[in-house]
Amino acid sequence: MPTYIYKCSECDHLFEAIHSYKERLTDCIKCGKEKTLKKQFNTPIQVIKKNQTGKNKPGEIVKQEIERNKQEIRQFDEERKRKNNKQ
Numbered sequence: 001m002p003t004y005i006y007k008c009s010e011c012d013h014l015f016e017a018i019h020s021y022k023e024r025l026t027d028c029i030k031c032g033k034e035k036t037l038k039k040q041f042n043t044p045i046q047v048i049k050k051n052q053t054g055k056n057k058p059g060e061i062v063k064q065e066i067e068r069n070k071q072e073i074r075q076f077d078e079e080r081k082r083k084n085n086k087q
């Protein structure tokens with residue numbers, strides 16, 4: 001299943017969610033507010049990551065967004081890896 005990035009418009013919490021393309025999250029997992037989540041990319045994150053390191057350059061907006069959120073995404077990845085290691 002594809003991974004999507006969501007951002008909460010209320011608390012700016014950024015996180016990845018894995019679900020089918022038909023589904024859509026709306027409620028923030030951090031602050032608990034409803035209908036504050038916005039999908040950051042229409043493209044699944046696997047594709048964006050591939051474009052980052054590959055020859056295909058991502059669009060400027062996506063690029064800026066990645067720069068802005070890269071650190072948070074990395075932190076999320078590390079957290080997820082730690083959780084996976086524990087399981």
Ligand SMILES: [Zn+2]
Nearest residue numbers: 008011028031
């Ligand atoms: Zn929130």
